[in-house]
Amino acid sequence: MLLLLLLQVLASCLWLGHGEVVTSLISTCPQFFFQKTPPNAALTPQNPAWICQRYGNKYYFATLYDKSRRIPVYSAYLYQPGHGKRCQRWMVEPQLVGPQYPKTMETESYVLHELKVSKQELQSSQAVLRDYEHLEGFHRGHLNPCSHNYDSSSCNSTFTLTNIVPQNAKLNQGAWKRYEMTIMKSKTQGCAETYVVVGSVPGSNFFGNRVNNPSHIWSGACCKTTSNTIRAWGVIAENTKNAVQELSLGELEDKLTDHYGRGNVYLFHSSCPRQ
Numbered sequence: 001m002l003l004l005l006l007l008q009v010l011a012s013c014l015w016l017g018h019g020e021v022v023t024s025l026i027s028t029c030p031q032f033f034f035q036k037t038p039p040n041a042a043l044t045p046q047n048p049a050w051i052c053q054r055y056g057n058k059y060y061f062a063t064l065y066d067k068s069r070r071i072p073v074y075s076a077y078l079y080q081p082g083h084g085k086r087c088q089r090w091m092v093e094p095q096l097v098g099p100q101y102p103k104t105m106e107t108e109s110y111v112l113h114e115l116k117v118s119k120q121e122l123q124s125s126q127a128v129l130r131d132y133e134h135l136e137g138f139h140r141g142h143l144n145p146c147s148h149n150y151d152s153s154s155c156n157s158t159f160t161l162t163n164i165v166p167q168n169a170k171l172n173q174g175a176w177k178r179y180e181m182t183i184m185k186s187k188t189q190g191c192a193e194t195y196v197v198v199g200s201v202p203g204s205n206f207f208g209n210r211v212n213n214p215s216h217i218w219s220g221a222c223c224k225t226t227s228n229t230i231r232a233w234g235v236i237a238e239n240t241k242n243a244v245q246e247l248s249l250g251e252l253e254d255k256l257t258d259h260y261g262r263g264n265v266y267l268f269h270s271s272c273p274r275q
């Protein structure tokens with residue numbers, strides 16, 4: 001009888017652990033999505049992890065991570081540009097190693113030495129810094145960039161490798177930077193609250209047989225204006241060129257529908273205009 005009870009407790013613990021990983025971002029951190037509505041399932045990969053990005057004791061943004069390709073599908077956040085000072089302390093996600101580990105981003109050395117995770121366990125669960133060293137012509141490209149964050153802790157929170165993709169260095173420093181700094185600034189004139197989803201389309205090759213080289217990087221935004229109207233837009237870039245194409249939200253979703261090939265993509269709630 002006691003054994004049965006023990007088994008039951010054990011089973012429910014396992015089930016809970018499992019639920020944590022597969023549950024969608026709606027239930028865990030809805031606040032980073034316009035009208036609490038995340039993109040639809042047409043973006044979800046075969047081996048997903050939904051991450052509420054926690055740094056210290058606070059949530060800063062949300063990420064859908066592709067555990068097989070070891071890159072994020074997208075990061076979702078509120079656009080709040082500020083004066084966050086850039087830091088270079090890169091972090092990883094202990095919860096991807098297993099549900100028994102903390103749901104707070106930590107440095108690799110903390111995970112290895114304090115949480116006593118083996119190097120092999122860590123590396124099989126996600127991309128690590130070593131994957132991004134010596135990538136000729138590619139940078140660690142932020143999906144949610146430090147510059148769209150209001151202070152140094154929110155900026156720090158973007159330095160987790162689950163928010164990073166290998167990005168063409170020229171694009172990262174050129175047209176994509178211009179999108180982050182200039183295009184976003186002009187598009188958000190008159191916006192009271194801007195919700196952003198930035199993502200990457202997986203490509204056909206990998207670096208070191210581990211980390212996918214995305215074919216495209218894209219961004220969609222939906223904003224509520226100070227006069228209570230709603231505006232939306234999008235951009236997309238090929239990860240081989242230094243150019244960013246500006247689009248309507250509907251045009252971006254159509255392109256993503258083609259690129260992902262898993263049905264119609266909807267990035268935002270239906271009240272965000274597609275034209």
Ligand SMILES: *[C@@H]1O[C@H](CO)[C@@H](O)[C@H](O)[C@H]1NC(C)=O
Binds near residue numbers: 089153
């Ligand atoms: C941001 O990261 C830097 C470098 O690790 C650290 O010195 C600083 O205290 C962090 N800031 C906040 C507010 O967490």
